[in-house]
Amino acid sequence: MKVLMIEDNESVSEMMQMFFLNEKWDATFKYDGKEGLDAFLEEPEAWDMITLDLNLPTMDGVAVCREIRKTSSTVPIIMLTARDSESDQVIGLEMGADDYVTKPFSPLTLIARIKALHRRAELVEGTVSSEDGNGDFDIATDHFKMNTKTREAYLDEELIEGLTPKEFDLLYTLAKKPRQVFSREQLLEMVWDYQYFGDERTVDAHIKKLRQKIEKVGPQVIQTVWGVGYKFDDSGVDVK
Structure with missing residues (x-):
């Protein structure tokens, strides 16, 4: 794995370098x-x-993340944030980060989060590269379609553009079981591939970004069930 660590604390970078070497990862460190x-x-x-x-x-990291996402919607990004900066964590996720780890952190925790995120990214890449992309849709209703081979989603034949890997996985998890309500804890485990490493803000921030992208092409199909979680429901979409 080739890792780019952008971290201005040299002691943190030096510590992580030892752990990256232990994993036989190729790491590059930048302090600005x-x-x-x-x-x-x-x-x-x-x-x-x-x-x-x-x-x-x-x-700052938010600006860097925003610029990276202009070039790549797929490269996995983990934000490192201060423990008391809840607003920064949410903003970071809204700018396109896939996950965050709060400081001070255990190196083993960061390694575990990197491995979990990388596994998901490898599954996505393997699916796209091994298929010709012309298969049938995995989900198809009167209004909504998803193809996991091409990683594309359509609402009333309009492509939902710019979905990050996590946003696509989140939408797929909800849409493959329409009207079933998922708690935030369930979505963390199913989409992020770990349980309780992150917290509910991770899910909420990704739902917010996903909704914004859906609303660019049509009516909202992700519904909030107050006090419980979220569900996918396109039954109320008006026919064009």
């Missing part, structure tokens, strides 16, 4: 937001994982 972004842009397809601190000199 702009330098980290430039390193990514030099070879956007080269990176398997990015860990990104929020508080960086020159360019």
Whole structure:
């Protein structure tokens, strides 16, 4: 795995370098937001994982994440945030991060989160590269279609553009069981591939971004069930 760690605390980077070497991962370390972004842009397809601190000199992590997502919607990004910066964590997720880890953190926790996120990314890549993309839709209703081979979703024949891997997986998890209500804890376990490492804000932030992308092409099909969680329901979509 080739990891880009953008972190201005050199002691944290030095600590993680030992753990990355133990995993036999190829890690590059940048201590400035702009330098980290430039390193990514030099070879956007080269990176398997990015860990990104929020508080960086020159360019903060939110801005870096936003710029990375303009180039790649698929590279996995884990934000590193202060424990008391709840608003920063939500903003980071809304800008396109797939997950976050709060400081101070255990190196083993970060390694576990990286492995979980990388497994999901490998499954996505393997599905896309091994198929010709012309198969039938995995989900098809009168209004909504999803193809897991091409990683595309359509609402009333309009492509829902710019879905990140996590947003696609989240939408698929909900849509394959329409009108079934999923709690945030269930979605964390099913979509993020771990249980209670993250928290409910991870799910809420991704739901918010997913809804914004859906609303660009049609009516909202992800419904909130107050006090419980979320469900997919396109039964109320008006026929065009």
